[in-house]
Amino acid sequence: MRLDTLKVLNAERAARRATILVTDVVSGEQRLVKGADIATDHLAEHLDAALRMGKSRSIEDNGRNYFLTVQAPPARIICIGAVHISQALAPMARLADFDVTIIDPRTAFATPERFPDVRLLADWPQDVLGTVGLDRYTAVCLLTHDPKIDDPALIAALKAECFYIGALGSRKTHAKRLERMMAEGFDEASLGRIHAPIGLDIGSVSPAEIAVSVLGEIIMSLRKKPLRKETGA
């Protein structure tokens, strides 16, 4: 591998952008395809499939064998609300290899004692989400029950095309949420991407059980549905 290729590959990954290194294992010929360039590549179909699964693999095309080294950004979970469910979800999600960030402006909730070893931001979502940087490899869970706190994060998550958006609350609460989002200019197709009530229907009762259902739903969204195509660099 050329050092400059390795440098670009590492830089793209640090910026949370996907790349695929295409290696002809017989000739040693090698090139790096950025996520944004996959659609126009002559191996587009192969590259797209590999990226969706997030798995490196060998492929054959036109009688030539290539190895695809897939670098998909690590998925992460952002919980809006330093609530009881988040306390259970954070350690479970970390075990499943997700980066976790908790955001809640209410300092009585957002304490390091309640959330040891987790990135915790005691701020309003609209003030910190720009820095946190939502993208299509991010899951957002809205858990405060308070539109003042949840809504700005929901708007940001819809705009960033996050692969998962889940919102806590009854169907009635959610209907009102949808009305507010319509007023913000979102159409039905984008609003249909919100999982509400949040979590798989496994009959969860306790906060920890709800956390299991949310984590299961996030993993299902990540692995079973295609990630949206990369647009722009």
Add this chain to the structure above:
Amino acid sequence: MLASDEDILAKAEVWKGSGKGVAIATVIETWGSAPRPVGSHLVIDEEGNFLGSVSGGCVEGAVVAEAADVIADGKARTLEFGVADETAWRVGLSCGGRIRVYVERVD
């Protein structure tokens, strides 16, 4: 925490940047039960230091030894390990699987 694949390739860049000869080994194919998935990396410097893994520790020694030749002559090569071949009796995969590993120099 164990070194993730990210740390491993970042380390390859750092080692190369400091003037060392560096090789990257990548699992490109597995058959049967293999301890590390396709795409796993092991990076090796000219002194035999390494980071990452391509198996559960069964064949790393052989890959590191081969990497020294790759660093020396710059020729990428594909290695195969499994219970069926002769090497395997010395460094084979105890799990009974087979793997192919592509080893290339960073230039």
